[in-house]
Amino acid sequence: MASLAEPIGLPAAPVPPGRVYYRHRIVTRVCHWINVLCIGFLIASGLNIFNAHPALYWGKYGADNDDARRWFEIGAMDLPDGTAAGITRVGDVHLTTTGVLGINRAANGQLQQQGFPDWLTFPTNRDLATARRWHFFFAWLFILNGLAYLVYGFATRHLQDDVWPRLRQLSPANIAHDIVRHAKLQFPRGDEDRHYHILQRLAYAGTVFVLLPLMVATGLSMSPGFDAALGGLLPGLFGGRASARSLHFITMDLTVAFIVIHVAMVILAGPINQLRSMITGRYDVGVAKPGERSE
Numbered sequence: 001m002a003s004l005a006e007p008i009g010l011p012a013a014p015v016p017p018g019r020v021y022y023r024h025r026i027v028t029r030v031c032h033w034i035n036v037l038c039i040g041f042l043i044a045s046g047l048n049i050f051n052a053h054p055a056l057y058w059g060k061y062g063a064d065n066d067d068a069r070r071w072f073e074i075g076a077m078d079l080p081d082g083t084a085a086g087i088t089r090v091g092d093v094h095l096t097t098t099g100v101l102g103i104n105r106a107a108n109g110q111l112q113q114q115g116f117p118d119w120l121t122f123p124t125n126r127d128l129a130t131a132r133r134w135h136f137f138f139a140w141l142f143i144l145n146g147l148a149y150l151v152y153g154f155a156t157r158h159l160q161d162d163v164w165p166r167l168r169q170l171s172p173a174n175i176a177h178d179i180v181r182h183a184k185l186q187f188p189r190g191d192e193d194r195h196y197h198i199l200q201r202l203a204y205a206g207t208v209f210v211l212l213p214l215m216v217a218t219g220l221s222m223s224p225g226f227d228a229a230l231g232g233l234l235p236g237l238f239g240g241r242a243s244a245r246s247l248h249f250i251t252m253d254l255t256v257a258f259i260v261i262h263v264a265m266v267i268l269a270g271p272i273n274q275l276r277s278m279i280t281g282r283y284d285v286g287v288a289k290p291g292e293r294s295e
């Protein structure tokens with residue numbers, strides 16, 4: 001096995017076939033896994049908080065009788081046969097979601113009327129006060145960890161050089177090439193695998209610079225403390241506190257979509273090598289197939 005080369009982000013040198021190199025610095029790795037922990041608890045405790053009022057509105061306000069502003073809700077309705085159905089409404093679309101959303105089983109096996117099921121929430125029983133405490137604890141940890149990742153990433157030029165999409169990668173031909181390659185479940189190996197490809201960069205940069213900051217900003221929009229300190233600036237930016245809550249929920253959904261695709265790609269691209277790189281830093285770029293093009 002060859003000796004470890006420099007981390008991702010330092011000047012590129014051709015990588016001999018099969019070479020293991022040092023891909024992720026310690027701070028990137030620690031921040032990544034703290035982030036995974038935070039996001040997991042934030043989503044689960046957020047769903048518990050959402051269950052206290054399982055409906056979303058556009059505008060400044062939202063309450064039970066605000067039918068015009070309500071665009072999303074999870075509820076239940078009685079069926080003619082005497083049973084109840086879980087109903088999820090998105091705009092004009094009504095979906096029957098019995099068993100998961102609206103009507104689901106509690107830990108004791110009894111059917112209950114509740115937005116998200118207990119097994120998706122933290123804590124796993126209906127407890128708004130406890131869920132809020134955990135949510136705010138992990139939100140601040142998430143923010144501090146995110147700031148550390150950003151400061152370190154900019155200082156070492158990791159974010160500018162490795163994560164931010166390169167101009168030449170943004171050509172439609174290169175993006176189309178990468179999409180086709182992913183659709184065929186072909187992942188670059190060899191020298192090309194030393195750098196994130198364009199779809200990875202777009203996904204990571206979109207998450208780091210747009211999605212997660214938007215999740216934080218919409219979350220802070222709902223804080224009465226920040227509201228008072230900033231004179232209502234944040235909720236105003238998003239069209240009101242109810243709109244900010246809706247956008248907070250949407251950014252959570254998009255984050256879940258990112259995680260599903262991200263983890264699927266890690267599994268498909270070789271989970272042992274991928275996970276090892278995010279745990280120890282070492283990554284095996286493997287050997288390129290003959291004729292594989294670069295970038």
Ligand code: HEM
Pocket residue numbers: 023028032035036039163204207208255258259262263266274275277278
């Ligand atoms: C169990 C869940 C997760 C696993 C197994 C996982 C695994 C990985 C692995 C193996 C890499 C390195 C990919 C490579 O070197 O090509 C990576 C990078 C990355 N992951 Fe995850 N991840 C998870 C969850 C998350 C979550 C929740 C987020 C954020 C919402 C996230 C954001 C990122 C970002 C931004 C990078 C690039 C980091 C950088 O280079 O600075 N991951 N992840």
